Amino acid sequence: MLARLLFAALVSVLPAVPVLADGLSLVRVASGLQSPVYAAAPPGENGRLFVLEQAGRIRIVDLATSTVLPTPFLDISSAIKPPSYDETGLLGLVFASDYATSGKFYVYYLANRPNPLLELRLSSFTAQGPPATSTIANPTENVIFRLKKQSLNHHGGTIAIRGDFLYLAVGDGGFDSTLAQNDASPFGKILRFDLRSPTPTPEVWAKGLRNPYRFSFDRETGDLYIGDVGEYALEEIDVEPAASTGGRNYGWPIEEGGTCSDAGNPLCGDVSLVRPVYEYPHTEDRCAVIGGYVYRGAAIPQLFGRYLFADYCSSRTWSLVWDGAGGVVSTPIEHSQDLDFGVGRLGLPTAIAEGGAGDLYFVDYADVYRLIPEPGSALLGAAAIACLAARCRFAGVRVAR
Numbered sequence: 001m002l003a004r005l006l007f008a009a010l011v012s013v014l015p016a017v018p019v020l021a022d023g024l025s026l027v028r029v030a031s032g033l034q035s036p037v038y039a040a041a042p043p044g045e046n047g048r049l050f051v052l053e054q055a056g057r058i059r060i061v062d063l064a065t066s067t068v069l070p071t072p073f074l075d076i077s078s079a080i081k082p083p084s085y086d087e088t089g090l091l092g093l094v095f096a097s098d099y100a101t102s103g104k105f106y107v108y109y110l111a112n113r114p115n116p117l118l119e120l121r122l123s124s125f126t127a128q129g130p131p132a133t134s135t136i137a138n139p140t141e142n143v144i145f146r147l148k149k150q151s152l153n154h155h156g157g158t159i160a161i162r163g164d165f166l167y168l169a170v171g172d173g174g175f176d177s178t179l180a181q182n183d184a185s186p187f188g189k190i191l192r193f194d195l196r197s198p199t200p201t202p203e204v205w206a207k208g209l210r211n212p213y214r215f216s217f218d219r220e221t222g223d224l225y226i227g228d229v230g231e232y233a234l235e236e237i238d239v240e241p242a243a244s245t246g247g248r249n250y251g252w253p254i255e256e257g258g259t260c261s262d263a264g265n266p267l268c269g270d271v272s273l274v275r276p277v278y279e280y281p282h283t284e285d286r287c288a289v290i291g292g293y294v295y296r297g298a299a300i301p302q303l304f305g306r307y308l309f310a311d312y313c314s315s316r317t318w319s320l321v322w323d324g325a326g327g328v329v330s331t332p333i334e335h336s337q338d339l340d341f342g343v344g345r346l347g348l349p350t351a352i353a354e355g356g357a358g359d360l361y362f363v364d365y366a367d368v369y370r371l372i373p374e375p376g377s378a379l380l381g382a383a384a385i386a387c388l389a390a391r392c393r394f395a396g397v398r399v400a401r
């Protein structure tokens, strides 16, 4: 950290800044939020981003003006435990594939209860009025799935749709990690719901996960990327090909990453367990992987097809390319310097989010940032030009441009 500060002080006196190697930067698109933890957009909608505040509100960001609408799109805060910076609250949002006509969207959250403490809830709501311009949802809730639990951690947090199915990642629950290997328990699983059913019921899609807080589908290939938060030693990224028919076992708690963590278990090292394509240790202040997205936007050609991810405690960011099998094409590229270079803008990342056109956003525990090409680089894209015209804030040395 000290070295970073010293380096920042040094470069801040230089009159010009060379374009950095990977040509990425961030621009803030929303502030004044309360503990944002995720964001999403309806399919194809480019002008708006829907940001989740942990306490139970969905806020709409007008991307043309980088303003947050004052009235929440949805407010379910009365059902949620007041924020205490734990793992509870409103964590997941996905819009139905036909949102433009149906106005339907889904949320995943932890409802507050007296005893047991919490109820995991997957619910659907519907926008009021024409969906494409609606700024407020009908408060009528349709609960699809609920699950009571006593502990406050390891809830997963993401919901995503692929084809006719909604996928929900549920952590191991934080009280009995062996449930992740128990086919009869929903904990430690990715569950799948058939949205064609009027009353969808969960089926286990994958097991052996500890806390798959953020996962995503590659919007171009349908491949599944999971950031599974580890325990004491290793953070892992698992990838499942779109052609998979499910039933994979990602190993927890028999293995953490690719390492045996239950020495007496005969399944340790067994070929039936699916190892991560990439893992990193808890060194250099790293603590919890924040799974992201494969970049499929138009503005940053050099990032196209790369999977972007982050670490919560260290605020560091990387991208990798999955090799189509059990590993990665080459060592991941670290983007921390470009995205946090000398300005300390990116705080604790709680999510990487995907806009309606495949553009990516970083959500930290305070603000939301759009990932853009480095201003002034040869790869300057339309998004950055629009941003400059709108006098976007380029903190630190980048202001000179």
Ligand SMILES: [Ca+2]
Residues within 6 Å of the ligand: 208, 228, 236, 250, 251, 252, 255, 256, 257, 274, 275, 276
């Ligand atoms: Ca694993």
